[in-house]
Amino acid sequence: MPAIGAEFLPRIRRNEPMSRHTSWHVGGPADIYFTPDDRADLAAFLRSVSADVPICWVGLGSNLLVRDGGIEGVVISMHGTFDRLERVAPDMVCGEAGVACARIARQCIKWGLGPAEFFAGIPGTLGGALAMNAGAFGGETWRHVVEVETIDRRGREHRRPASEYRVSYRHVEPPVAEEWFLAAKLRFEARPAEHRSEVDLLLERRKATQPIGEWSCGSVFTNPPGDHAARLIEAAGLKGLRIGGASVSLKHANFIINHGEATAADVESLIARVQDEVQRVHGVHLHPEVRMVGRAAARTRGESH
């Protein structure tokens, strides 16, 4: 069992199944799972974790493939506690990392600020959106970031301007390793109230083209320059390809669906199989957008079509 402060022992969950905390509903147990009450609590917890214990941050697990062997060390979740969202200036909001992106979209519309509608399409937290530079419907998280507040493994807080991060499509390079997001200030423009219905329209459009409601992690691969991963996968004839309990969605080829009984190994094998086939057919290497974490997967099951 990883070393953490004795005072936290009654509040941690040991061997917590990560399948409960990921939208794919797969993944083995985290050695230790902790949800801090507030910043002081989080800082004290971090200070109590031995320097050699790995720390993994999780938002809503909507972009995470946790392997079946689970996560070694500590998993920290801020969803449900770090959920303050305020308007701090006429054109600026400050959100804590645990705030759901959909709430940012709704609240900004109420405040007459935008364009924030794209956040409605991201079923994760602001912390996850900052880590991923999540984007939808033509909008992107870091286009709006003014500054972030972070915390390091010694529990020290930092305030950093957006310019300290190297940001690109679904990729964010922090200035230092092992610093995690506590909050961000986001700048928007004043918007008329009729933008309210835009979110509904965008979500309806999405529902028509994506398998929303099924167990997935959204798009599995980033789009290669000038093309779409979904087009390449579909053109390679991979829609419906199945390994164990996971298959390539028939509705949107860049989605992999867990039909209920998939293991993380099924999903990971399918990801590798799709990469191999797309490379063979199109000569294009697809890069996973989903973050894969955790210990080696269990035995792989057979493939079918």
Ligand SMILES: Cc1cc2nc3c(=O)[nH]c(=O)nc-3n(C[C@H](O)[C@H](O)[C@H](O)COP(=O)(O)OP(=O)(O)OC[C@H]3O[C@@H](n4cnc5c(N)ncnc54)[C@H](O)[C@@H]3O)c2cc1C
């Ligand atoms: C149906 C569906 C549709 C989706 N559509 C889109 C889309 O249109 N566009 C898009 O960009 N994504 C999309 N996604 C993927 C996903 O919602 C986003 O990547 C989202 O930003 C992940 O947020 P999360 O809170 O779930 O993060 P998690 O999946 O929990 O974590 C993702 C990464 O962020 C890190 N992280 C989380 N919180 C913090 C923190 N506080 N500090 C530092 N690192 C942190 C984690 O360690 C991990 O590396 C979709 C997913 C689903 C299931």
